[in-house]
Amino acid sequence: VESYLNDVIKKEGAAYAVLIDPDEKNYAEIAEKVKDYADVIIIGGSIGICNLDDITKDIKEITNLPTILFPGNVDGITKEADALFYMTLMNSKNTYWAITAPTLGCIKIKKEGIEPIPMAYIGVEPIQNTAVGYVGEVNVIPSAKPEIAAMYCLSASYFGMRWAYLEAGSGAKFPIDNKAIATAKHLADINIIVGGGIRNPETAFEKVIYGADVIVTGTLTEENPEAVKEMRNAIKKAGLKKLE
Template sequence: MKHTLYKHIQEGKTTGKKSFAVLVDPDKVNEATTEQLVSLALDAKVDYFFVGGSLVISHNLDECIRQIKVSCSVPVVIFPGSHSQISRYADAILYLSLISGRNPELLIGQHVISAPTIKKSGLEVMPTGYMVIDGGAPTTVSYISNTAPLPADKADIAMCTAMAGEMLGMKLIFMDAGSGAKNPVSIAMIEKVSSHIEVPLIVGGGITNPEKAYLNCRSGADIVVVGNAIEKDASLIRELSDAIHSVPVRV
């Protein structure tokens, strides 16, 4: 099984190099908007494209990923909302286990269903402990997953959950306040979690401006993911990327 992309993410964690992932929802783009998005992302030196969503209904996943791959060499990672969101055209998949919830279908059930297909796909599989954090507004992921988010002010619970995920063998931890969140994951929670795990930390949801992205990175996020804000204003990509990449690298 390939580990090329994960090795690159690990190296970023080791050196302190922060990365920016643009989240693309296949339901919200077409050929023209995808072309524009890729052009802006290349100009801004975006590190990754995450493709997927809590509810993808357009059957546009393959075409969206193929268009990105034809247009650039930026790695494309599937961020699946269900076991059906698999595409052999991507480079890797975040194999999400919803460790913040207690729905067995999203802890292991859907993984059993998807495992044979993913095995055949040739995708690099990155086991990811997925943690939904209360962002101050109901989100699609909470509704679809039938789970309650972790309280935004309970950093200790988030820390213990992330530690448990790492001990269970998760290679990444992803804290997500959800698309359209009113509030991003708090700085205190990011600091608490990042200081108690060794695997790379991904943070997303509610990041609407460069300052928030920068503070997330300074607090311990290794990869910052932005989707909703870019859907509203694609020109933000350059400012977000500059802010994330301006965080000093360890020497």
């Protein structure tokens, strides 16, 4: 899955990931509507109460797209997925979210043969007002300090991670600041994923131009699955422009 994603980024300049919360009761309807527009499906949420095995299987069957788990905790793992973001919430105040939870999950990931994709998860303002900000006890990076987000990305690349996710939190009032993305991309040799609060194609276009390699949308997809077509067009248009 990681090499497929790298290929998409190399050829098209940017990839589009749709996040489906498995607790969303109309997940099958969402999967059906996004299957022709997303490059990859990310499955996860901060509060997991569903039957993840069956739902992941359904999403895979409906979309026929690669699936990446985005676990909110150690229970967010299922053999039905192709890959998993093996992630450290780098700027959590609690070492559980930074290193204990991924370590507790690692044997299951190996046993089930799920591809781990090493990823640094970095929480930036306004993540404090979202579920992941609360659950993950994030030491929030102010959007006025883009260099701090960039330093985390450089640090992640020095640790050998290949992906950094600049997260504003699902349902965030505003997305990650462009300057944080641009500074991170300039400083660190790492793929940058950007998500949280991206609601329209213009915003997605801008984020890609400033350096995002992957754009994630979740809430938009739940509220208006028809909008993903426009979203894809904007991401690919910006991606090709970046490659010029």
